[in-house]
Amino acid sequence: MTELPRIHSLRDGAAKAIAAADLDLKTELAQETARRWDDRKLSLRSPLDLTVPERxxxxxxxxxxxxxxxxxxxxxxxxxxxxxLHAIAHIELNAIDLALDIVARFAGEKVPNSFFDGWMRVAFEEAKHFRLVRDRLRQLGADYGDMPAHDGLWQAAHDTRNDLTARLAVVPLILEARGLDVTPALQAKMREAGDMESAAVLDIIYEDEKGHVAVGAKWFRFLCARQKKDPAATFQALVRANFRGPLKAPFNDVARAEAGLTPSFYRSMTASTNI
Structure with a gap:
């Protein structure tokens, strides 16, 4: 087992996990911080916290x-x-850091502790997903790092680093929701190819991701209600300001609605582009 550094608080554990370049350390730190927070063995913040990394x-x-x-x-x-699978592993790795960044960067926001409960569960599950996909890659004679990957996902975190409502609009309600749209077809194609083991991994990811979008939708609606703003109109305005490119159809309307993301949020934006 990877030896963990001392964790001073929830924000500190999240920041240290983000900063970790060793991916075994990153995933273990994310999950151990989530466990300790869930057991209420950590404060939210401390004076000894690591500064939240920019990358x-x-x-x-x-x-x-x-x-x-x-x-x-x-x-x-x-x-x-x-x-x-390599591309999915890269997405899941970024998803770990995106969930942790919501916790660490916005630890000073006036939100209930249940906000952090939800996002640490997301971080815990994203770490689980990365390990599952990496294990499957190794079973197929490969590993994460063997192929190129793109660097566009973290841009969403950078662009919304000063606005929690914008972060929730872009990361869970666009990027995570996109996973609900594309994963069912990938599950089916894996089964058609006879790769039942990879399909089983995607099954786990798909079911968990519904909950992740639900966490995002819950807290997005919470912040809109506190600001007395219409959630769908606010979402559309924030997406136009903070997301590059149109929203891509087809949409998995049923899974999105189960997570609290109804078509009124995104249908009118399918062909929209940003200037």
Whole structure:
């Protein structure tokens, strides 16, 4: 087991996990911080907290390239499935840091402790997802870092670092919700290819991600209610200001609605572009 540094508070544990370049250390720190917070063995903040990193720690590999240079993947071969799983591992790794950043960066916000309960559960589960996908890659003779990955996901955190409502609009309600849209087709294709083990991993991720979008929707609506703003109109305004490009159809309306993200939020924005 990886030896953990001392964790002074919830914010400190989250910041140290974000900063960790060793991915075993990152995932263990994220999950141990979540456990201690859930057991109420940590305060929210302390004077000894690590400063929240501007960028997450990363190993030397994979090479990070522009999203436009990523090669399209087919699932008809083992190499194609490895490439897809590698891309999913990269998404899950970024999702760990995005959840932790919501906790660490916004620890001074006037929100109930249950806000942090929800996001630490998300961080815990994202760490679980990364490990599951990485284990599956290793079973297929590969590992995370073997292929290039794109560096666009963290941009969402940087662009919304000063506005919690904008962060919730962009990260869980766009990026995580997109996973609900695309994962069912990937599950089916994995099964068609006979890769039941990879499909089973995607099953776990899909069910958990519904809860992650629900956490985002719950707290987005909470903040809008406190500010006496209409949630759907506020979402659309924040997306236009903070998200690059249109929202992509098709949408998994049923799963999104189960998570509290109704079509009134996003349907009118399908073809919108930002200036």
């Amino acid at each position: 997450p720690g990363r190993p030397a590999r994979p090479e990070l390239i522009a999203p436009t240079k990523m090669v399209r993947r087919t699932l008809h071969s083992t190499r194609g499935r490895v490439a897809l």
